[in-house]
Amino acid sequence: MDSFKYKDGTLYAEDVPARKIAEEVGTPAYVYSRETLLDHYTKIDKAFAEVPHLICYSVKANSSLGVLAILEHAGTGFDVVSGGELARVQKIGADMKKVVFAGVGKGDAELVQALRAGILMFNVESEAELENIDRLAGQLKAEGDMKEPARVALRVNPDVDPKTHAYITTGKKENKFGVDLERASGIISAAKKHAHVRVTGIHAHIGSQITDVTPYQESLTKVVSFIKTHRGKDVPIQYLNSGGGFGIYYADRKAQPAAKFAEVIVPMVKDSGCTLVLEPGRFICGNAGILLTRVTYVKESGNKRFLIVDAGMNDLARPTLYGAFHEIWPVEASELPPTRGGKPAEGEAYAVSDVVGPICESGDFLAKDRALPKGLARGDLLAVYSAGAYGFVMAGNYNTRPFVPEVIVKGGAHYVVNRRQTVEELLARESVPQDLL
Numbered sequence: 001m002d003s004f005k006y007k008d009g010t011l012y013a014e015d016v017p018a019r020k021i022a023e024e025v026g027t028p029a030y031v032y033s034r035e036t037l038l039d040h041y042t043k044i045d046k047a048f049a050e051v052p053h054l055i056c057y058s059v060k061a062n063s064s065l066g067v068l069a070i071l072e073h074a075g076t077g078f079d080v081v082s083g084g085e086l087a088r089v090q091k092i093g094a095d096m097k098k099v100v101f102a103g104v105g106k107g108d109a110e111l112v113q114a115l116r117a118g119i120l121m122f123n124v125e126s127e128a129e130l131e132n133i134d135r136l137a138g139q140l141k142a143e144g145d146m147k148e149p150a151r152v153a154l155r156v157n158p159d160v161d162p163k164t165h166a167y168i169t170t171g172k173k174e175n176k177f178g179v180d181l182e183r184a185s186g187i188i189s190a191a192k193k194h195a196h197v198r199v200t201g202i203h204a205h206i207g208s209q210i211t212d213v214t215p216y217q218e219s220l221t222k223v224v225s226f227i228k229t230h231r232g233k234d235v236p237i238q239y240l241n242s243g244g245g246f247g248i249y250y251a252d253r254k255a256q257p258a259a260k261f262a263e264v265i266v267p268m269v270k271d272s273g274c275t276l277v278l279e280p281g282r283f284i285c286g287n288a289g290i291l292l293t294r295v296t297y298v299k300e301s302g303n304k305r306f307l308i309v310d311a312g313m314n315d316l317a318r319p320t321l322y323g324a325f326h327e328i329w330p331v332e333a334s335e336l337p338p339t340r341g342g343k344p345a346e347g348e349a350y351a352v353s354d355v356v357g358p359i360c361e362s363g364d365f366l367a368k369d370r371a372l373p374k375g376l377a378r379g380d381l382l383a384v385y386s387a388g389a390y391g392f393v394m395a396g397n398y399n400t401r402p403f404v405p406e407v408i409v410k411g412g413a414h415y416v417v418n419r420r421q422t423v424e425e426l427l428a429r430e431s432v433p434q435d436l437l
């Protein structure tokens with residue numbers, strides 16, 4: 001479900017016409033629906049109601065303070081992967097006892113920031129990191145800044161194929177994430193010698209945009225048996241963290257409802273006797289956002305038709321980076337977009353077009369060979385769907401293009417939660433010392 005709907009020939013975000021937002025804040029602009037965010041969070045929360053669980057929304061998917069605050073208010077915890085993301089959740093006043101910190105390369109300053117904040121636990125990715133946390137926690141204790149040992153979950157690499165894009169596959173043995181189960185055993189046994197860390201969980205995130213439940217089954221079967229073995233050896237493992245990864249609709253209808261994942265995961269969590277930690281990102285915010293962009297020019301060249309729009313690969317990197325499909329459809333339309341039941345075919349009303357941005361690279365496209373209404377012309381507004389996750393957060397300033405605004409809609413009201421960056425702001429950190437010349 002999402003709250004972007006066509007009414008009377010125009011697209012609405014909840015009860016606000018998308019056109020109105022574009023006119024007010026300009027384009028390109030990201031628009032998020034509060035209702036959709038909450039709906040998707042609630043779906044996961046309900047699906048896993050049978051077991052004790054903590055939903056740590058994965059901040060990397062969409063780290064807008066507005067989005068974080070809405071989710072925090074609804075009860076989520078957070079999964080952060082940098083000191084910057086931790087600062088974001090600190091800024092919105094999140095409960096640190098619901099924050100987990102993941103990532104293969106956490107630096108000392110980030111670890112100290114999180115230790116001082118008193119987060120729930122670190123997802124530790126190597127023995128070297130475990131030793132480093134022990135050392136830093138020991139120092140903080142000596143300085144009187146910490147009483148309890150730092151809680152950690154060891155991230156294991158279960159070597160399963162989540163059947164998704166290679167760049168977002170994380171649980172195969174050749175990936176840099178976690179440690180294989182055999183090494184993990186050694187690390188857990190050795191962890192007892194570290195006075196300032198306590199292993200309280202096992203973490204196994206296997207990838208992202210997963211639309212098949214069997215990889216979770218395979219992974220958790222291995223993880224639960226691992227937990228049982230080690231609990232017998234006196235390691236008090238309380239948390240099983242299965243990471244994120246639940247897929248959403250882009251082009252196809254393959255995405256599974258949260259309940260389908262729960263069907264597989266819940267029995268194994270029960271068997272483990274652990275509290276489940278989930279780190280969903282995309283499932284919560286992916287379909288809750290669109291990118292509004294305007295057609296700057298229409299041109300035909302060779303045998304191709306190009307719609308040149310004002311959003312580029314710097315605003316939404318997914319199409320060029322992963323070959324990702326994002327539905328694109330006019331804001332003023334009487335027919336539904338194809339992924340919502342409309343059926344454009346090449347013929348009278350439709351023309352096959354590439355939707356491209358203004359960046360000086362052939363990789364700068366939002367869509368290739370897409371059937372779109374033939375009548376589209378300069379000035380027309382388009383909505384790029386399913387852009388709420390890994391959209392704005394992956395934007396860059398390439399070609400010295402400022403960051404675009406982010407707007408959140410709540411019912412009939414909308415709020416600019418991140419205003420458009422100005423070129424002056426973009427240049428402000430730079431300087432040209434005279435001695436350089």
Ligand code: LLP
Nearest residue numbers: 058205208209244245246279280281282390
């Ligand atoms: N937990 C960990 C340890 C992760 O590495 C990730 C995502 C998540 C949770 C959240 O996964 P989600 O529920 O959103 O699938 N930029 C890529 C996606 C990168 C995902 C990285 N890790 C994309 O645009 O598809």
